[in-house]
Amino acid sequence: MQIFVTGATGWIGSAVVDQLLDAGHDVIGLARSDASATTLEKKGARVRRGDLDDLDGIHAGASAAEAVVHLANKHDWAHPAATNRAERAAVETIAEALVGTDRPFVLATVLSGLVQGRPALETDPSPAVGPDSPRGGSENLALEYADKGVRVISVRFAPSVHGIGDQGFIAQVVSAARRHGVSAYPGEGTNAWAAVHRPDAAGLVRLALEGAPAGSRLHAVAEEAVSTRQIAEAIGHTLGLPVESVAPENAGEHFGFVGRFFGMDMSASSAYTRDLLSWIPAGSTLIEDIRSGAYGQA
Known part of the structure; x- marks a missing residue:
């Protein structure tokens, strides 16, 4: 499978790329720097140059791929509103590119803020709704596309x-x-x-990509x-x-x-x-x- 990966050289993304390559997939990683591009090429992945603000490039990468794994995030704690806007825009761009294709779209989300007083469950919906919410409400936005011919899968990573x-x-x-x-x-x-240990988290992303149904909310949680x-x-x-x-x-x-x-x-x-x-x-x-x-x- 030809898979477009954002955040391909990040902490989780680099491990995911290794897992996908080991499984025989063809990986195209989004790289914003020469160093990131070189890292991907040395692993045997292909490179698409760009970043989260390059929405045209992200749309083109998603359109050309058989699956998308979105792991990139600006993580700019000093400017959370800008980070949330960028995340929402990237998720919407990818989802729109995949409408009607039934191709898998795995996106990284988080467990924070789901519930208090008990462990969060996969059935718990994210309370983040709308562009001004944490991560721009990207999980709920993406899951709307499960009814539009996109195999959307949200992977909520442990903190x-x-x-x-x-x-x-x-x-x-x-x-x-x-x-x-x-x-x-x-x-x-x-x-x-x-x-969760990083290799275990990366392994879950691969399994989700290969077999999780549309609309799935998964937890990358070992402990x-x-x-x-x-x-x-x-x-x-x-x-x-x-x-x-x-x-x-x-x-x-x-x-x-x-x-x-x-x-x-x-x-x-x-x-x-x-x-x-x-x-x-x-x-x-x-x-x-x-x-x-x-x-x-x-």
Whole structure:
């Protein structure tokens, strides 16, 4: 299958490209820099130059492909409105290019904000609706195209897609521990995050592309709930630092931008996803990765 991938050299995207190539697919990755293009070519993928603002190029790439995997996002935390607009525009552009083709369109979404007080389920709809909502309401927008001849599949990624080289949320928490000389958690540390090892997440994207039905909402979740206190204790053990609580109202000052997420409960089940696609995550746990030094360079 010829597959157009945005975010093809990102943290998750690079692992997805490896999985797709290993499975014999023909990958065309969107690359905005010479370095990204070179990385893709060395792997054996083809390159389409452009970025998320190049909507004509994205439309052309999607139209020419047999499937699309959309993993790119600006992640500009200082300008969330612009990030949300870009995400919505890219998703709409891809979906419009695929109308009436029955081709698969896998897009990355998130678990944050779905529910509180219990693990999120695949049946829980995203509350983000409309262009001014988080990620521009891209999941709900995309799923509308399931009735327009597009095999839309939303993959909701755990807040921690962990492994050696991860520079995401956990890396920022580790950096805060180094800065302050203490490994902290918000409040009582009972709020919890779902987690998944990066190769397992990439494997799920491939399975979704190859077999998930239109309108699917899937959870890239291996561990349903890892408490923030457990995370802080593992970081403290690894760095040789004391472990302490930080008042929730001081989380932003202590952790930086990631503080608003570290205080949220983002636990989730993946029971439906596992049953649907026979997905069996087998990688290391988040705590195992932290304790083994995967975040030593954070």
